[in-house]
Amino acid sequence: MNEATARETPSRRPLGWVLLEFFGSMNLAISLLVIIAVASVIGTVLQQNQPYANYVLKFGPFWFEVFGWLGLYDVYGSGWFIGILGFLILSTGVCLYRQVPVMLREMVRFRTQVQLDSLRGFQQRAEWLLPGWDGERVTAEATSALRACGYRWRLQNYGDHRVAAGMRGGYHRLGYLFTHAAVVVIGIGGLMDGNLWLKLKEWRGQIAIERRDLASGEVPAISRLQPGTIPAFRGNVMLPEGSAANFVFLRLRDGYLVQELPFAIELKEFQVAYYDTGQPKTFISQVRIHDREHLGDQPLEATIQVNHPLVYRGYAIYQSDFGDGGSKLELSAWPLAGSRSEPLELKGEIGGTLKLTGSAGSLRVELDDFRLFNLLPEPDAKPGDRKFRNFGPSVGFKLRDAAGQAREYFNYMAPARLEDRLFFITGMRTRPGDAFTYLHIPAANNSPERFLKFNARVHDTERVRALLERATPAADKPEFQHDLNLVRANLLDLFVKGGFAAITERAKAVVPPDRLPEATKLYLSILRDTLAEIFLEILREEGVPVEQGVGAAEDAFFNDAVSALAALPDYGAPFFLQMTRFQQVEASGLQVTYSGGTTVVYIGFALLIAGVFIMFYTAHRRVWAWLAAEEGGTRLVLAGTSGRRQADFAREFARIEAVMARRFGVEPQPQPVPPTHL
Known part of the structure; x- marks a missing residue:
């Protein structure tokens, strides 16, 4: 290897320098910011920290596992989000470490070492030969002119020439420093207010997520957090009227922790008002804060409503939602599947x-x-009509069998008038994500009793047989009457077990296809006559x-x-649960x-606002005056530059040039002024 080749071979850079260059690169910082922005969009669109069962119903088992992973x-x-945020803080911090010394030097450096040819190449320049001026x-x-125009200046004498360097707006660099520092400070505040501390405690085995459905007092100590254990948290508690709590639940993945x-x-007291559409308008909580250490025996009374939280000892208490606090109900379970x-x-x-036995x-x-009000659109309302009706109180419940399978029901307390007739309305669905299918039970005298007696009689095989036998037999065809009663009883049994669909399927099974419509019509007619006999009784x-x-x-009514x-076989419940009284x-x-990083985040936002303001509304401007003795006088070259807002600086330079021209008794040189862009 010759000497020239050795000189061309690049020297190997130290690993520390390479890492410093990587973490301080703008490409890395921008990539991290983009990832955080995308993650924030996902966290905004996808509702966070919901029960896992809701996600399973929404996305299905496969995607639930993928999204969970x-x-x-x-x-x-x-x-991964906490890691990316940490890398962003590190990257921006390294950038500050590398750039702060340079920028601070630029803020106080006047750059007196300039060449005449460089000054003559500036867009904003002027040059005079001043005879008789030393x-x-x-x-x-x-x-003096520079000082009058607001510039600080430094003078450097090089023997054959002098350079007076002026500077204004040097603190413009602080805008870049403040905005970069704001990213670091806000990121640190975000880490302080996140659940990083919970993860650290979980990794160390100091806490364990509770996944069982337990009362707050039964949650073990390893799933409880004492006040001050973590610097920030966000928890919820549902308080019935007249009750108190000194804890909140922190939802974490598929479980929870209790924060005391x-x-x-x-x-x-709790108050709620509604719009005409049925949506809640306002809900207000009248609360008392009991704190013997700081308040003694006199509690603090306050009102909490939406967007008006109570802040006490650094804890912010928000009105988030409302629900039922254990309303007392009296119910009547009407049998649907038997003769009772x-x-x-x-x-x-x-x-x-x-607990019931069916x-x-x-x-x-x-x-x-339990809902006291159910404001729903009128059944006959047209699209766009704002007609609503209060369907009154309702109760929602699940009916769970011995195998753990459940159906969900929603029953209105009072009968609703539909098409000038009264119905008790009860809804059913087999999965929480499905829409309710409704059963309309006709009401007589504001009671379901007549229908339920009718239903019980239809299920009473012995009484139905007796009723059919009391019918007057044909004198010459007793066998025909017996066979007809047997057909009527069989059709009724099919109807009870499967509705009209069971009758149709039976007809398909025993009747040739060419006679199916006629036979089906006959079967339904016989069934209707049988039901009519029972109803008349x-x-x-x-x-x-x-x-x-x-x-x-x-x-x-019939x-x-x-x-x-006909709809009862699909209802899936052996009884109709009617709410008769309630105490809401x-x-x-x-x-x-509790946000221990709030002050840190506010400081970060203050730095960000100050940095953006400085960057957008200030500019770092430099002006040089180059002087040299020439032909019994002095040659003066004036030049300037600005980092931004060139149009404004062109006008300012023209003003500086005019001031100097007046002082020296010469004409200012025409300078092109860039147009102002609106």
Whole structure:
């Protein structure tokens, strides 16, 4: 290898220098910012920290696992997001480490070492030959003019020439420093307010996520956090009226932790108002804060409403939502699957469970929700009409069998008028994400009793057989009457078990295809006559005179009852649960936050605002006056430059040139002025 080759071979850079160059590169910082921006969009669009069951229903088992592995259900608390944020802080910090000394030097450096040819190449320049002016006088006038125009200056004498360097707006560089420092400070505040501390404690085995459905007092100590354990948290608690709590629940992945508070929150009263559309308008909580250490025996009374939180000892208490706090209910369980028509009277409360025994075995009724108002669009409203009706109180519950399978029901307390007829409305769905399908039970005298007696009689095989045998047999064809009664009983049994669909399927199985429509029509006619006989018997027992025929109201009731009976096989419940009385207990959903990094984040935003303001509204401007003795006088070359806002600087340079021209008694040189861009 010769000497020239050795000189051309680049020297090997140290690893520390390479890492410093990598972490301080703008490409890395921009890439990290883009990833954080995309992650923030995902965290905004996808609702965070919801029960995992909701995500399974929304995305399905496969995508639920994929999104869970990516940490999308808690984006801001995921390890990769915290890592990227940490790298962004490191990258910006390295950039500051490398650039701060340079920028600080530039802020105070006047750059007196300039060449004449360089100055003559500037866009903003002027040059005069001043006969009879010596260098001292020219220097004094030039520096005085710079001072008058707001420039700080330094003078350097090089023997054959002098250079007076002026500078203005040197603190413009602070804008870049402040904005970069703001990213670091805000990122540190974000880490302080995130769940990084929870992850560290979990990795160290100091805490364990609780996944069981336990009361707050039963949660073990390893799943509880004492006040001051972590610098920031965001938790929720649901308080029924008249109750108090000194804790909140922190949702974490598929479980939770209990964060204890250094004070207790008592809910005195909860108020909610609604729009005409049924959406909540305002909800307000009247609370008391109990803190013996700081308040003594006198609690702090306050009002919390949406966007008006209570801040106490650095803890912010927000009004987040509302719900039921354990309303007391009285219920009637009307049998649907047997010949018994008397209801079973029950008492329960929202959040509790009732145990019943049905034809399919043991059943549990889980009372989930109570609503005092149900403002819904009018059934006959046209698109765009703002017509709403209050359908009154309702109860939501799940019916769970011994195998753990559940169906969800939603029952209105009062009958609703539809097409001038009254119906008790009950909805059912097999999965939480599905829409409810509704069963309309016709009401008589504001009660479902007539229909339920009719249903029970249809299920009473012995009484139906007796009713059919009481019919007058044909004198010459008793066998025909017996066979007809047997057909009627079989059709009724099929209808009870499968509705009209069962009748149709039976006809398809026993009747040739060419006679199917006729046979189906005949079967349905026989079934309707049989149901009519049973319904007339119910009317007779009520004392309704039916010998002269039934009225329009009873006829409409019968048609609605037959439709309801046909839908009962798909209803899936052995009883109809009617709410008869209630005592509402409301609950307020409060969110308690403690942000130890709030001050840090505010400082970061202050730096960001100051930095952006400095960068956009200031400019670093430099002006040089080059002087040299020449032909019995002095040659003066004036030049200047600005880092930004060139049009403004062109006008300012013209003003400086005019000031100097007046002082030296010469004409200013014409300078092109860039147009101002609006």
